[in-house]
Amino acid sequence: MTLAVSGGDLQRLRRLNALAVVSALRTAGPLPLTRLAGHTELARATIKEVVRDLVAMGWVAEMDPSTGGGKGRPARRYRFRAENGRVLGLDIGAHKVLAAVGDLDGEVLHVSRESITPKHSRRERLAAVDRAVDACLAATGTAPADVWITTAGSTGYVDNEGNVVVSRAIHDWSGVPLAEHLTGRVAGEVLVDNDSRLAALAECRRGSAxxxxxxxxxxxxxxxxxxxxxxxxxxxxxxxxxxxxxxxxxxxxxxxxxxxxxxxxxxxxxxxxxxxxxxxxxxxxxxxxxxxxxxxxxxxxxxxxxxxxxxxxxxxxxxxxxxxxxxxxxxxxxxxxxxxxxLGDECVAIGAVCLGVEHLNQRFFNPENGPVAPLR
Amino acid sequence: MTLAVSGGDLQRLRRLNALAVVSALRTAGPLPLTRLAGHTELARATIKEVVRDLVAMGWVAEMDPSTGGGKGRPARRYRFRAENGRVLGLDIGAHKVLAAVGDLDGEVLHVSRESITPKHSRRERLAAVDRAVDACLAATGTAPADVWITTAGSTGYVDNEGNVVVSRAIHDWSGVPLAEHLTGRVAGEVLVDNDSRLAALAECRRGSAxxxxxxxxxxxxxxxxxxxxxxxxxxxxxxxxxxxxxxxxxxxxxxxxxxxxxxxxxxxxxxxxxxxxxxxxxxxxxxxxxxxxxxxxxxxxxxxxxxxxxxxxxxxxxxxxxxxxxxxxxxxxxxxxxxxxxLGDECVAIGAVCLGVEHLNQRFFNPENGPVAPLR
CATH class of the missing domain: 3.30.420.40 (ATPase, nucleotide binding domain)
Known part of the structure; x- marks a missing residue:
């Protein structure tokens, strides 16, 4: 077998192998090396090397062997470190504002709620958003710097730059530059989308569809x-x-x-x-x-x-x-x-977390540059 | 640099490299090895090996150096062999039947036409289809065995099995098992789709959009x-x-x-x-x-x-x-x-050829198994 493999090829191959391992751990849960072979179709030696690299990068952790249970010496199991980052999802509606914090797998850890009415001013609604975010970060012990991405769902037509162009449901909401308001309040990228679209995503990923x-x-x-x-x-x-x-x-x-x-x-x-x-x-x-x-x-x-x-x-x-x-x-x-x-009335907030997670997946776990090391 | 590359990995890498070369030749036209480097980001040595393999498989041909023109000894150029297979596209309408034959790049070589009316019977319309196909194959010197895929566009609602479920435009056309009629008349797979959908595809690939x-x-x-x-x-x-x-x-x-x-x-x-x-x-x-x-x-x-x-x-x-x-x-x-x-009234037939080509691309030029050697 000739090995005409250039340095660039090899890097790409390593990325693909690492992504296969990360993907297996994220979908199948914690696994020992032996079972990773079946989930990735990689050779045992390759898996060992890939897992070692992923542990060094901080994406994968070895689990405490005592959690294995059963008889005899349990095989070391590895898990994806979904706690590496936090994902913030917001639902900004006519009558309520919700803030949800989830992990990198989209597991929602907490939801905070503020009541509001359609007649409240833009300033008051944005203040309610800020309060809900602060409450949710505090409840989950999340520092603003730990938030990797924020996704906000708003009623109305939201353009590709994150502005609410038209809102018929909320007084004083048309024209609000929502992405701009949210950017910098916490770390990471900001996405804004229509609330029904996020609810639809939630139903597809976690709900009735x-x-x-x-x-x-x-x-x-x-x-x-x-x-x-x-x-x-x-x-x-x-x-x-x-x-x-x-x-x-x-x-x-x-x-x-x-x-x-x-x-x-x-x-x-x-x-x-x-x-x-x-x-x-x-x-x-x-x-x-x-x-x-x-x-x-x-x-x-x-x-x-x-x-x-x-x-x-x-x-x-x-x-x-x-x-x-x-x-x-x-x-x-x-x-x-x-x-x-x-999914009841947390549907939009859950969808916001889902969209944030999927956006991060494309950024940190793609064959062109991923998996990229965590920010810290 | 460690080279922990398994046999499976290496095969996959070779497929990806071969696909990169084929894709470059199909989009940029005939190229010398030196220019392939720029189009694929592969090392010169890798390209040489990949091209040699592709020539052996029949996907790539060295061009006659005399066609190069210019001064001095021209660099050898390589091209994708789009003539390896033929793609048949049909437009079966209320007033006409068109048959188009294209190559693997979707270049339409000839279109044959039969006139018909909405009142013609199903049997007469299918006979017109067969005549148009025969005429188009004859005009392009295409043997039935050279056809790699046939795509037919029909008015009406076509289900996923290639049956025309409902047609309001054509008498006696609802319920015709069109895929079944076409299968076996020529070699290769048969696709059936709604005519407007194929026209839309043609406009996107070759027309005003x-x-x-x-x-x-x-x-x-x-x-x-x-x-x-x-x-x-x-x-x-x-x-x-x-x-x-x-x-x-x-x-x-x-x-x-x-x-x-x-x-x-x-x-x-x-x-x-x-x-x-x-x-x-x-x-x-x-x-x-x-x-x-x-x-x-x-x-x-x-x-x-x-x-x-x-x-x-x-x-x-x-x-x-x-x-x-x-x-x-x-x-x-x-x-x-x-x-x-x-695109005028050949729009559906052109779209049918486009869809056939894209289907073949997925089958013969994908990272899982491609490029696959030509059928003969």
Missing amino acids: RDARNIVYLHIGRRAGAAIILDGVPLRGSTGAAGEIGLHPLFHLADSSDVLTSGNSGQAVFDAARRGDAAALNAVLRYVKVLALATAAMALTVDPQVIVIGGGFSRSADVLMPPLRAELETMCLRTPELRAST | RDARNIVYLHIGRRAGAAIILDGVPLRGSTGAAGEIGLHPLFHLADSSDVLTSGNSGQAVFDAARRGDAAALNAVLRYVKVLALATAAMALTVDPQVIVIGGGFSRSADVLMPPLRAELETMCLRTPELRAST
Whole structure:
């Protein structure tokens, strides 16, 4: 066998091998060297060398042998050091601000919450964001320098530079340079995205659509919004406006809940419909018709496998989903499966942590330059 | 430097190096060894070995030095052997059947055409397909065994198994097992896709949207259709139904040309509108309104960079596009750029060849097993 391997080739090969080991430890959990061979298809000698390098770089740790349990001398096991960095995820909504801190594997360690109203000023909302961040960092013992990335979800249309260009849901929020506000408060990069898009990602990674690669996510509540995941990736579109079907003049999705509530709370109408109240049932059917037309337009455009219903009204999925399914069946070639969100109102914050983790993965764990040593 | 390189690693490295050389020759054209270094970032010694292997496998040929021109002894140049295989692309429409033969780089060598009508039976249409294929193979001196892949574009909704499930445009066409009919007529794999999707791909690779990664393609003529390209890849959706916005009950896109023509030919109406005829201008505006509502629904869903207008009516883009742009601007957050198709009525057949080539690239030129030696 000739070994015409240049120095550049060898470096690249080492990167690929190291990434294979890191990936195996992150997906399969702590493993001994022997089991790493099966997960990576690398030779035992190569694995030993790669693990030694990864330990030196700080990406991998040898576990305390006493944790192994069982009889005899346990094989040394190695784990990915997800605690190397912290990931901050924010949900900045009309009525609440959430801050979540997770580790590099996206495990959420704590969520802090601040209440707010749509009428609060921009300054007050940003102050609530800062308070939620401070509280969450304190609760998790996270120094600002330990945060590797911050992802914020906001209602409204967020451009590729992290500005909230248009927000109909929040007074005084259109035009806020959110990325700019967040940059420098904690260390690391700042991403800003539409809240429904982050909720959709959360449902795909941790929620009711974990088995699906293509989904349409419909947020329904006092306000409505939508987002799309294709081939496992949130669809932003060319300018960040993908999923803004609510702007279409035939759908009136944004104000669709007026059809339902007429001044009552959605919950009250759903409860009455559940009891068989005819007026409430009619209101639900009118509302479902509006939702179905907008949802069908998205479904006929991207042909998703699953439609996930999230937002406050998704708690009444038992009332909403049967008529919604029936309406969609009259319009779609093949009607996607309808499911209700399982992540509740932390959905956006969880999605923000997920997006941050995936962004870090591309930066620190890619074949061009990864794995890169931790910042400290 | 330690060389802890296993046999498997080395094979993988060789594949990656060979793919880098093939890719450089396919994108930059014939090159001498010295220039391959700049295109691949491989060491000269490695390149020499890789090229020798690729010549032995039949993927690369040394060019006749006499073609070099210029003074002095020219450096030997190497080229990718795109002539190793032939790619067949079909467009099976309501009024015509086209067969195109291309090489492995997607260069179209010949197009054969058969006229047909929507009223012809399934058997007659399939016979026209066979005649077009035979004529195109004969014209290019292609033996059936030289065809590496066949891609057919059909009107209607095509499922993932290559059946035309629903066709409203062609009598007696719903339910035709098109992949099954084509399999075995010539060698190689058979792909079947919606015709608008292939036209969209052609516009992205060879037509008016070569600079764009995200497009919506709108086919307008006697019938209307749509397709989407995201991140350079045709969007099929979970079941092949992406782009079927024409089925939405609020848009009536499929029969939209009735609004325009009322029994006249579209061409006559556009010509009259161009002359300033008030009734014709009104008809065009009514038609544009229908188009704009359906197009906006797709644009608000996926946020494309460019909307390409194809199909017979795109020849009157000068009349259609200004009012269409104005309508879209009232509905979109950021209106995508509108462009007319530049590929004419061979668009679907060209797109079919493009898709076939890209499928072969994944099969023969991927890091897992490629480059694989030619079939013979």
